[in-house]
Amino acid sequence: MKTMTGAALWLVRLAYLTFALFPLFWLIRISLTPDNLLYSEGTTIWPSSITLANFTYVIEESPFPVFFGNTVIVSMGTAVAVTLLAAGIGYAFSRFEFAGKRALMVFLVITQLFPLVMVITPLYQLLAPIGLVNTRIGLIVVFTAFNLPFAAFLMHSFYEGIPRELEQAAMIDGCTRFQALILIILPLMLPGIGATLGFVFTAAWSELLFSLMLITSETKKTFAVGLLSFVGKSGVDWGQMMAAATLALIPPAIFFTLIQKYLVGGLTAGAVKA
Amino acid sequence: MSVAADSPATSGRSPSRPRRRFAAAEAWFYLAPGISIVALVMLVPLAVGISFSFQNYVIFRPMSRGWNGVENYIDLWTDRTFWLALANTARWTFWSVAFQLGLGLGLALILNKPFPGRAVFQSLVFLPWAVPTFLSGLNWQWLFNPIVSPLPAWLTAVGVLDAPRNILSDPDLALYGPITAMIWWGVPFFAITLLAALRSIPQDLYEAASIDGASAWQSFRHITVPFLMPMITITILLRTVWVANSPDLIFVMTEGGPANSSQTLPNYVFTSAYKSMDFGYASALATVLMVLLVMYSVLLLFIRGRLGQ
Numbered sequence: 001m002k003t004m005t006g007a008a009l010w011l012v013r014l015a016y017l018t019f020a021l022f023p024l025f026w027l028i029r030i031s032l033t034p035d036n037l038l039y040s041e042g043t044t045i046w047p048s049s050i051t052l053a054n055f056t057y058v059i060e061e062s063p064f065p066v067f068f069g070n071t072v073i074v075s076m077g078t079a080v081a082v083t084l085l086a087a088g089i090g091y092a093f094s095r096f097e098f099a100g101k102r103a104l105m106v107f108l109v110i111t112q113l114f115p116l117v118m119v120i121t122p123l124y125q126l127l128a129p130i131g132l133v134n135t136r137i138g139l140i141v142v143f144t145a146f147n148l149p150f151a152a153f154l155m156h157s158f159y160e161g162i163p164r165e166l167e168q169a170a171m172i173d174g175c176t177r178f179q180a181l182i183l184i185i186l187p188l189m190l191p192g193i194g195a196t197l198g199f200v201f202t203a204a205w206s207e208l209l210f211s212l213m214l215i216t217s218e219t220k221k222t223f224a225v226g227l228l229s230f231v232g233k234s235g236v237d238w239g240q241m242m243a244a245a246t247l248a249l250i251p252p253a254i255f256f257t258l259i260q261k262y263l264v265g266g267l268t269a270g271a272v273k274a
Numbered sequence: 275m276s277v278a279a280d281s282p283a284t285s286g287r288s289p290s291r292p293r294r295r296f297a298a299a300e301a302w303f304y305l306a307p308g309i310s311i312v313a314l315v316m317l318v319p320l321a322v323g324i325s326f327s328f329q330n331y332v333i334f335r336p337m338s339r340g341w342n343g344v345e346n347y348i349d350l351w352t353d354r355t356f357w358l359a360l361a362n363t364a365r366w367t368f369w370s371v372a373f374q375l376g377l378g379l380g381l382a383l384i385l386n387k388p389f390p391g392r393a394v395f396q397s398l399v400f401l402p403w404a405v406p407t408f409l410s411g412l413n414w415q416w417l418f419n420p421i422v423s424p425l426p427a428w429l430t431a432v433g434v435l436d437a438p439r440n441i442l443s444d445p446d447l448a449l450y451g452p453i454t455a456m457i458w459w460g461v462p463f464f465a466i467t468l469l470a471a472l473r474s475i476p477q478d479l480y481e482a483a484s485i486d487g488a489s490a491w492q493s494f495r496h497i498t499v500p501f502l503m504p505m506i507t508i509t510i511l512l513r514t515v516w517v518a519n520s521p522d523l524i525f526v527m528t529e530g531g532p533a534n535s536s537q538t539l540p541n542y543v544f545t546s547a548y549k550s551m552d553f554g555y556a557s558a559l560a561t562v563l564m565v566l567l568v569m570y571s572v573l574l575l576f577i578r579g580r581l582g583q
Contacts, residue, residue: 009384009389013389013395016399019458020400020462021401023410023417024405024413026413027413038422043420043423085308085311088308089308092302096298111312111316111317112515113564113568115539115560116519118556118564119320119323122318122319122326123319126322144315145314148311148312177300202404206405206406206409208407208525209521213548223406224409227408227409227412228526241412249405249406252404253405255404256404257401257404260396263466264466264469264473265470
């Protein structure tokens, strides 16, 4: 009986693993398939020969390295900005009692209800006069605002896991509150900071619609826009596209693998209070 | 004290007025930068967007721009595509969230028990969450194509399809393509939040229950489920809203087609605004979607409050 349930459990685990990984496997498989076998051996699990030609083309001849660089800049910028600002908001929510606090928290939850497609045009009109349309800074500002509410709650949950007595003791010893935050609390918040950085980086890396609407020049395009314009062109080269897509997967996959442990840990600390 | 944040009663009773003012000022030192950017970039455009919905605002006809009251909303009432998109949004959101919840809960329960290789397993099954949405759309679009993927043949073999064909070009089935991609992508998020909630359940409760002779099912029913409920409702709320609002997957995989059969509201907003260039109408559609989601959230939080008593 026990070995039976044990075997069943492994089957379930295997099923989850297959469901999660098969689509990624297929992406890589197509990026390695030579053009002439793309359709003739389209449904076999592994093609009779493989090639790296798609990857060398994407890296050496296509504009994708530029898109890649742009996406790194935008995602990193957004992740750092959001984490800094969320550290402030989360701290205030966790350590202060003040009038309007509850209203403010409700406001942040409500921002999650907006259909973002609705604000594209007004946002464009707002950003155009101050020169932020078609710039990477503009994208960073917009993504920062969109990701901040959730990140603030995430940070709040991490602060809740750190005892107040720590900074109170430091303040009795003569630190200001701000010094106590920087010297005592922030070092303990490193898992939370890591989790927030990674979460926001991954989210910013995926963004499509706003990059599509706000960026027009080829040299500032992000990966998502670049890939989609690949589809728009006549005679799409699927192998090359999938090679570019495989490369686009690497940074968020690394980031996310590093931080997922902290994400679970941090949510555990503040979970039930959420 | 950590729950103080949730009770308004504690916030109004500080020792003295000047000290409370100082505390508020100090709190705003930490809040202001973030809150102001959210207000500027989200709230202001939102207000402008809602005002568009009461205007005749078509980019190709700049001369005829002006306030037109609720005309956009009247048009919407008689627009068949709107009702179709509304029904599709409900279908898309319900199936995506239901499967994400079920599979995510199962995954969280699996990951909560130690087994050899768990750490590696966890980072592998969470990987889909790291895949950019548009990319998972492109990838699944490819997977549903019978010429370049074995999936349609497999679906036929297990009897889901009558023949290996592309469900994305079938008006009756097209929406299930993006739904599958959404489920695949979103299971890890549910698993992460529910795993965190599972880990925060005090273990001695289970020990006490087993000493009292409770079965595994009874422990699950009377300890696990009640402890998970707050996290489950908040995760369902967030996911429902995000899924209902997200056009990316459908935009990439079907563009709402064939013949609007997989059109959802956010996608319809996007096509109205940037294909028909009718910003007034697009904003009216978006406003309706937002009002519906606010109503849904209030209802869900109300039910959660009732259950909590």
